[in-house]
Amino acid sequence: MAALYEGYTLCGVGAVQNSSNIGILGVEQGRDIDHVLVTDSSRCITIYKVSDQRATGSWSVKQGQIISCPAVFNTQSQEYVVVTDDKVVRVWKEDDVNLEKAFKATVSADVLRVLSATDSEPVVLFCCGAVRFLDLLLASPQQPIEHVLAEDEIIRWSTIVKAEHQLVILFSTEQRGEHCLYVQRFNPNTLVKHRFETEPCLSAPISFSATCRGSNIHLLYLYLNGSVYESVLPLRSSSTGAEGVLALSRSLCLSLPLGEEKLMSGAVVVLDEAHVAVVGFPHPSAGACKDYLCIWNTHFQTLQACKEMAGRIYSQLWCYSGKLYIPHGKMLSVIPFECQKSSLAAALGKLKQTSQSAESKSCSFVSSWTAQTYSDVTQTTEIKSRMATRNNSNVKSVDQLIEHIKTSAVEDVQAEVGEFIRRTPQADLQLAVGRVALELVSRSQTDANFYPQCVFLQLLETRYLCYSVCPELLSLAMVKKDLHLCQIAFQIFSDIPEAVTCAYLKTILSTSDSEMETVNLDTDSVMFMKELTRAQSRSDEEGGQLNGFCSPALESDVSDTLSNKLQRDPLALDMSCPVGLHKGALLNEVLQTAYSDRPLLPHLKDLTVPQVIVFLQYLRFLYFKYCHDAHKQIRALRTPSISQIIDWVCLLLDAHFTVLAVAPEAKRLISDLHKFVRSQVKLYAELGKIEGSLQVLNSKRSEDFGMYAIQVIELF
Structure with missing residues (x-):
């Protein structure tokens, strides 16, 4: 699973001079991971500390001069390098104030770019395809530069890759509609030319990204038709270039949605071996809007995270140290991201955090694309046979069902969908459920009288539906106040975004208990709440009576005893449930939903103070119940764990601490939590002393006292 966190503006950009240029030539890594070097197309080079x-630092060239390529940082000499007016190489240190007084040298041929890698000497790539190490070039600036490319061959893209202490230069060229890739290695010094595969009506690649994994270079490139291809090049090649132009083998990694408008630009960058970031292509659920930054999983072809960017997005995207740098509108934004290890469960969403093994076993399905669903080999063979001989009849039945959904009544749709689920093979049903759900949601949004709740529940029971497949389903259910459907979805879906979780939480807290009691919910969840409240009433009866009976003569003594206990025991707080049984059952589902802290906190701030106080009171109620071991006598498949309760308390306090500190109605609640935390700290301190004493005893060797012995051990 991948996540995009809250971004921030690093700097503004210059006025747009060209529709294809936003005013930034490049963003390069600085002297460490917290510094970047931004080169704009006006005349300025600036160093930014990203965290602050x-x-x-900032430098600019004189009026009339132009910066030809992005400036880079030489990690070996701790100097900055840039090229101005195509031929003037400038080198300066960070404490140099005036760029004109720094070292400069004029070379004999036009320079395309200066490429720099960590702990390596920068390499100068000329427009004619020749390469020189910077120090060798500056030692003799007017040395002759050979022409590697043809006269009308133009370099469109270039980069440098370092692995195993070896540098490799990659650059693509265009010549009369033909596109090639050059691979320049230095040890040994070889230049190999590859030709990109061409297809009818397929233009040149519009964006490239190269990484090194193991002993191979992985090159990803994007076409305007949304196809992302990958070519694998060995880091050490036996080719010398004498073989001529080699074919560049490729494999399709990803097919991006195109939308309705014709696309003219886009960019892709590799994040890890399973994830890529893309800009300039429409979000699958946002129509033709292209102003999105998306992270896709190339192993499973799924959208993992997305973020709408204000203003126009251009074909520029850089990635350094877990941060994406994207110019949009009139600003350059920094978007932190995180990618987890690729697996089917992570690709479809975040893994559920649950400790109930029975539930995880009952809800587990296919763990990978190649895993067998059935243990019976004969049945598996039959399924494969059906898939191999499948004709267009199944596809037509799906299309017919969708057409039927568009016009039929709710009862007819329910019958048709139920029959479709029963008679469709599971391999085909897994692909069809998403299409059916999307059509049902689409009609429900346009037709106020159409809402097939039973049909949605049937689709959820197949377990082939997830949030990514039909993202509008939960929003529709919350608009319709269908809390039962939301509860089932939260039990099944593992990829619910944090914003949707908070919207569902706000819906629960804003609904009155009287209205909530009329909702038909999952029986096990409600039974858990009933038993939890009954356990407290039984404990109260046992504490106030003797064998279920308290004589009038003892009532005053019991009352005095309880009063003294309340004064002595800081944990003797109000243990009554602050919400109704149904609302508590729904809140338990929210507590068990997977989330990430950083994207969740901004959305939690949308809760009002009364809603936060009620939620904190309920969390306190659960916490005290768990500490009194009341829940251990209650059997339930889905119950929140103590760690989940504590995490949500911390999240709410982090999001609303300032407001709660000044709210009079929250004073008692915060005081109760403070008393409990203080008592817990004291308890764990004493347990730490006991642990230390036991460790000392364990470290001593036991002596042989024969068949029988009595020992007295004093701990304190």
């Missing part, structure tokens, strides 16, 4: 969002 401030500039630490």
Whole structure:
């Protein structure tokens, strides 16, 4: 699973001079992971400290001069390098104030770019295809530069890759509609030319990204038709270039949605071996809008995270140290991201955090694309046979069902969908459920009288539906106040975004208990709440009576005893449930939903103070119940764990601490939580002392006292 966190603006950008240029030539890594070097097309080079969002140094060239390529940082000499007016190489240190007074040298041929890798000497790539190490070039600036490319061959893209202490230069060229890739290695010094595969009506690649994994270079490139291809090049090649132009083998990694408008630009960058970031292509559920930054999983072809960017997005995207740098509108934004290890469960969403093994076993399905669903080999063979001989009849039945959904009544749709689920093979049903759900949601949004709740529940019971397949289903259910459907979806879906979780939480807290009691919910969840409240009433009866009976003569003594206990025991707090049984059952589902802290906190701030107080009171109620071991006598498949309760308490306090500190109605609640935490700290301190004493005893060797012995051990 991948996540995009809350971004921030690093700097503004210059006025747009060209529709294809936003005013930024490049963003390069600085002297460490917290510094980047931003080169704009006006005449300025600036160093930014990313964590502070401030500039630490800036240089500009004189009026009439132009910066030809992005500036880079030489990690070996701790100097900056840039090329101006195509032929003037400038080198300066960070404490140099004036760029004109720094070292400069004029070379004999036009320079395309200066490429730099960590702990390596920068390499100068000329427009004619020749390469030189920077120090060798500056030692003799006017040395002759050979022409590697043809006269009308133009370099469109270039990069440098370092692995195993070896540098490799990659650059693509265009010549009369033909596109090639050059691979320049230095040890040994070889230049190999590859030709991109061509297809009818397929233009040139519009974006490239190269990484090194193991002993191979992985090159990803994007076409305007949404196809992302990958070519694998060995880091050490036996080719010398004498073989001529080699064919560049490729494999299709991803097919992006195109939308309705014709696309003219886009960019892709590799994040890890399973994830890529893409800009300039429409979000699958946002129509033709292209102003999105998306992270896709190339192993499972799924959208993992997306973020709408204000203003126009251009074909520029950089990635350094877990952060994406994207210019949009009139600003350059930094978007932190995180990618987890690729697996089917992670690709479809976040793994559920649950400790109930029975539930996880009952809800587990296919763990990978190649895993067998059935243990019976004969049945598996039959399924494969049906898939191999499948004709267009199944596809037509899906299309017919969708057409039927568009016009039929709710009762007819329910019968048709139920029959379709029963007679469709599971391999085909897994692909068809998403299409059916999307059509049902689409009609429900346009037709106020059409809402097939039973049909949605049937689709959820197949377990082939997830949030990514039909993202509007939960929003529709919350609009319709269908809390039962939301509860089932939260039990099944493992990829619910944090924003949707908070919207569902707000819906629960804003609904009155009287209205909530009329909702038909999952029986096990409600039974758990009933038993939890009954356990407290039984404990109260046992504490106030003797064998279920308290004589009038003892009532005053019991009352005095309880009063003294309340004064002595800081944990003797109000243990009554602050919400109704149904609302508590729904809140338990929210507590068990997977989330990430950073994207969840901004959405939690949308809760009002009364809603936060009620939620905290309920969390306190659960916490005290768990500490009194009341829940251990209650059997339930889905119950929140103590760690989940504590995490949500921390999240709410982090999001609303300032407001709660000044709210009079929250004073008692915060005081109760403070008393409990203080008592817990004291308890764990004493347990730590006991643990230390036991460790000392364990470290001593036991002596042989024969068949029988009595020992007295004093701990304190």
